Amino acid sequence: MRRRYRPDRTPLGWIAGFTLPALVLYGLLIVVPLVTAFYYGFFRWEGTKQAEFTGLGNYQEVLTRYPLGEQIPVALWHNVLFFVGTMAIQNTIGLGLAVMLYRNPRFKRFFQAVFSLPYLISPLIVGYIWSLLLSPSFGPINHILESVGLESWARPWLGEPDTALPVLILVNAWQWIGGPMLIFLAALGGIPRELEEAASLDGASAARAFWSVRFPLLMPAVGVITVLTFIGCFNIFDLVYALGGSDGGPGGAMDVLGLLYYRTAFEGGANAIGESSALAMMIFLVIFGVSIALERVLRRREVS
Amino acid sequence: MIGRRSGLIAALGTLALAIGACSPGASDGGSDSGSGAGGDVTLEVWGWRQEDAAAYKKIFATYEDANPGVTVKYVPYKADEYDTILRTGLSDANGPDVAQLRSYGLLQPLVASDSVVALDDEVDALAEFPEATLDGARGVEDGKVYGVPFALQTLHVIYNKKIFAEHGIEEPETWDDLNAAFATLKGADVTPLSATISDTWMLPIQQEIFGATTYGGHAYLDRMLAGQASFTDKPWVDSLTTWKNTSQYWEANFQGVNYADAQALFTSGQAAAFPGGVWELAVFSQANPELELGIFNVPPPPGAAATETLVPGYVDGSYGVSAKSPDKEAALKLVNWMASPEFGQAFTEQLRQISAVPEVVPTDELLAEALEAYTANPSPYVTYAYFSSGEPTAWDLASEGLSKYVLGQSSAQEAATHIQQGVDQWFKPKP
Incomplete structure (x- = not known):
């Protein structure tokens, strides 16, 4: 008889050998900075010199100083809108594409590759290219609108407070649409065909079969994508920075927590290290807390 | 910077x-x-x-x-x-x-x-x-x-000598000259001013270039430092209006124009002038060696605090x-x-x-x-130089406030209040 893989018999040394390099890197690059930021946040700083212990002083300063204190809820709200918009646009279109590719396997590989291609480009470059495309002076998008008689549609897309955030959501979706598509495609492949056949034999319409049979079975994928989208949307920095600069675009219409942190840390004053560490801890707690809550809620809705 | x-x-x-x-x-x-x-x-x-x-x-x-x-x-x-x-x-x-x-x-x-x-x-x-x-x-x-x-x-209006000459325009000596020059250019379908809007750090610079004489430069700054005047007082608020009144001469869809676009509009000859720092001269000559560059400063508009044409500058x-x-x-x-x-x-x-x-x-x-x-006629870069030693700096506040102001989201008074309210948290006047 062939020896089979027994997870409980794997020697500890092997486990340690395989996980240690990753653990060390994770510890050094994630855990250590996190703990240092937590520690730094309790002190006042004079440039790079650590001054006296201030307890929650930095937290209080960040939350109450004008206009920073007012910018935090605004930025947080923009992150929420960005998340909701991304869920609504990127992930529903991603699901639609996945279903279409699942039903028509011809050229599946090709389209998979095409839709995932923007993944390979840095968000900074994506942002830069889109800001060129959308430029009111030289950009081809307004030029095309004008040449087909839609002059009234041509506008400074990234310069108007009303259009800036929607444009950000669309550009972001353009880049990451391949992610939810691939996850949904894999999940669709994992659903036994018999279930849907049974449903159609019972007289269910195609739509009914999808929503009552297939979609509930996709819930684990929906959960993973929701949590990943949430983390991505709340950590967003590079793309917004490239599209709107560190001030968050026109009148701060695209200001998000990541930019707020950047400005506090790198455009701040003498106590920049203390204040930005405090802000970073608060952002971390929000993302961490909500991610765990989301995960719990979505787990409960999964069909076993 | x-x-x-x-x-x-x-x-x-x-x-x-x-x-x-x-x-x-x-x-x-x-x-x-x-x-x-x-x-x-x-x-x-x-x-x-x-x-x-x-x-x-x-x-x-x-x-x-x-x-x-x-x-x-x-x-x-x-x-x-x-x-x-x-x-x-x-x-x-x-x-x-x-x-x-x-x-x-x-x-x-x-x-x-x-x-x-x-x-x-x-x-x-x-x-x-x-x-x-x-x-x-x-x-x-x-x-x-x-x-x-x-x-x-130093901060100036940098202009394309060839375009000015083609339209028979000379360096403006008075506020009326300036407006007449811009109106002539606009009438000839040339963008008079290539303004940077979406890169907000350029906004306070342009406000100084067009508004310095309105609030009065160093004389007003001295009173501000002594606590006798503020950003929200009429002269400074009016300087914002003076500046924004030139927006009729800015490029189409200026709301979305960033620094690089504004530079390119000017160096490609689509815009006749660019309000900015003296550091642009080298950049412009490099981008287009054919350009014949000139500089001038904005003469005082009616009702301005200064009678001379002030030139903003900083270290x-x-x-x-x-x-x-x-x-x-x-x-x-x-x-x-x-x-x-x-x-x-x-x-x-x-x-x-x-x-x-x-x-x-x-x-x-x-x-x-x-x-x-x-x-001859120096003027300070107030928000960047003199109100930037505490957090939040007037420079950051001005970038934010002026951005909302030029986009029509707030009034000049509100933009000034935004700056003053932020600065009041740390600035101590020296009477």
Whole structure:
């Protein structure tokens, strides 16, 4: 008889050998900075010199100083809108594409590759290219609108407070649409065909079969994508920075927590290290807390 | 100041800082090689201008010739990363001996951490510098001077001489001339002004260019510093209106025009003028060598506080001595030389910038014109220079407030209130 893989018999040394390099890197690059930021946040700083212990002083300063204190809820709200918009646009279109590719396997590989291609480009470059495309002076998008008689549609897309955030959501979706598509495609492949056949034999319409049979079975994928989208949307920095600069675009219409942190840390004053560490801890707690809550809620809705 | 706004890689800097990596200078321990008695001295001069490295080599060669045994090495870092690198570098002896320091508010963190040496009693030539120039290198708390200012930046309307000539326009002498000129250009389908809107750091610059005479420049600033006037008072609020009234002459869809676009509109000849800093001249000539450039400043509009045409300007940076330098004496001798006309002349010749050393005349004609105009009728860059030593800085507040103002989201009074409310949290007037 062939020896089979027994997870409980794997020697500890092997486990340690395989996980240690990753653990060390994770510890050094994630855990250590996190703990240092937590520690730094309790002190006042004079440039790079650590001054006296201030307890929650930095937290209080960040939350109450004008206009920073007012910018935090605004930025947080923009992150929420960005998340909701991304869920609504990127992930529903991603699901639609996945279903279409699942039903028509011809050229599946090709389209998979095409839709995932923007993944390979840095968000900074994506942002830069889109800001060129959308430029009111030289950009081809307004030029095309004008040449087909839609002059009234041509506008400074990234310069108007009303259009800036929607444009950000669309550009972001353009880049990451391949992610939810691939996850949904894999999940669709994992659903036994018999279930849907049974449903159609019972007289269910195609739509009914999808929503009552297939979609509930996709819930684990929906959960993973929701949590990943949430983390991505709340950590967003590079793309917004490239599209709107560190001030968050026109009148701060695209200001998000990541930019707020950047400005506090790198455009701040003498106590920049203390204040930005405090802000970073608060952002971390929000993302961490909500991610765990989301995960719990979505787990409960999964069909076993 | 341009680079400060764009520095994603600076994020890596914190990471390095957070995991306690060694200072950037540690790998290159050149500076302490000469600390022994009687030995040769190598001075490291750190800066944020990589493009100037070759010119500095020539400039320092003259100094090395006159001071045998001393080697001066210019070590440039990426402008975006420089502030972070310098803060770390100044914290130990392997860092720079002499360093380019940012001016005004951006200098204060280094003063607060005692990283740089006060030069009042060390560099006698500083006594010859105008007070307004020394303000760029002063510690706000103690009033001491921590660097020898090296460059002045002045703000103007830069124009395309050929386009102006084609439409029979001369440099405007009065407010009416200015409006007539812009109206003529607009009537001929030429964009009169290429305004930068979405890169908000350019907004306070344009506000100074068009609004300085309205609020009155240094005279008004003095009253502000003494607590007798504020951003929300009529003269300053009116200066915003004066500026925004020119928006009829800005490019179509200006709301979305960023810095690079505005520069390209001007250098490609689609716009006749560009309101900006004197540093643009070199950039514009490089982008389009055919361009014939001219500069002028905005004459006072009716009801302006000033009767002269004011020229806004400020100190770009200074050279300071690291408190941790093992060769402090040699470093002090070097910055003493940097306050001399010999250095100033070499600086302006090699780098095509305006030297901050008094009496030095730039060889470049336009720079000489800019400096002459500024010296005759100087005006401060209020938000950047004088209200930037606390958090939030008036410069950041002005960028935010003016952005909402030009986009029509707030009134001039609201924009001014935004600045005043932020500054009131830390600014203490000195009556």
